[in-house]
Amino acid sequence: MLYQQIARNKRKTAFLLVIFVIILALVGGGLGYLINGEPLSGIVIALIGSLIYLFIVLQNPGNLVMSMNHGREIHEEDDPELWHIVEDMALAGQVPMPRVFIINDESPNAFATGRDPKHSFVAVTTGLRKRLNRSELEGVLGHEISHIRNYDILVSTIGVALAAVISFISSFASRIWWWGGNSDRDDDDSSSLETIFKIVAIVFTLILGPLAAALAQMALSRNREYLADASSVELTRNPQGLISALEKISNSEPMKDPDPSSAGLYIENPFHKRGLSSLFDTHPPTADRIKRLENM
Incomplete structure (x- = not known):
């Protein structure tokens, strides 16, 4: 019973960390789409930024x-x-x-x-x-x-750092959007599919992403x-x-x-x-x- 519980909890921890990284990538992708219509650039920036922040946090x-x-x-x-x-x-x-x-x-x-x-x-x-x-x-x-x-102690530090990066990206995306970011794409010729993508990106990056990260951090x-x-x-x-x-x-x-x-x-x-x-x-x-x- 004891060793089974330990093994089960370790598997859950690994799963939650994977979920954290997926949320981070999706929020970064949403930011990239809102800025220049390129989700991949946002994902790369989010992952690189989180690695730099983790390196700084883990120094001491x-x-x-x-x-x-x-x-x-x-x-x-x-x-x-x-x-x-x-x-x-x-x-x-x-x-x-x-x-x-x-x-x-x-x-x-x-x-x-x-x-x-x-x-x-x-x-x-x-x-x-x-x-x-x-x-x-x-x-x-x-x-x-x-x-x-x-x-x-390492896992909790990583969880806090990833949650902080996700929160920062969401806050940054909110400022970009309200200050008129992506305005060149807000024209009457935008397709309905593109509009749907835009709405999904806004909702996930500004609301659902940070909420999901908070839930994952609590579960972790x-x-x-x-x-x-x-x-x-x-x-x-x-x-x-x-x-x-x-x-x-x-x-x-x-x-x-x-x-x-x-x-x-x-x-x-x-x-x-x-x-x-x-x-x-x-x-x-x-x-x-x-x-x-x-x-x-």
């Missing part, structure tokens, strides 16, 4: 994320127990010891970030450190180490959490520790000043908000996560 994402979340780096002498739990989980997961950070917030939460296992970061809030016992801390930190081991984040939960149990052999931790975290107050762009990285939504539709939640419902853990 960990320090940037920790800075945005006001993380303070600690060492073994600052908190020996926390340090050794992280060290134990890293050893069990067969990954290098990540840098450890504390975020001054009474709401219990944690996240992992970085470029790869050799350049990884783990952060816990002061509230998490105070409220969780050792077994629960092992469950949470096993979850975060699993994000590192499974390269979720939720799938990532399920995978890390299952992997944490693989490391700790104790699902009850993570179950108890999730119950405490979900029943706590929201964080005071979390970085909105980092919300999907946390083990639980730091805002503790649930919309009318679960499609837009960055995290799966805690009850579903606990039920899956109980079934293990």
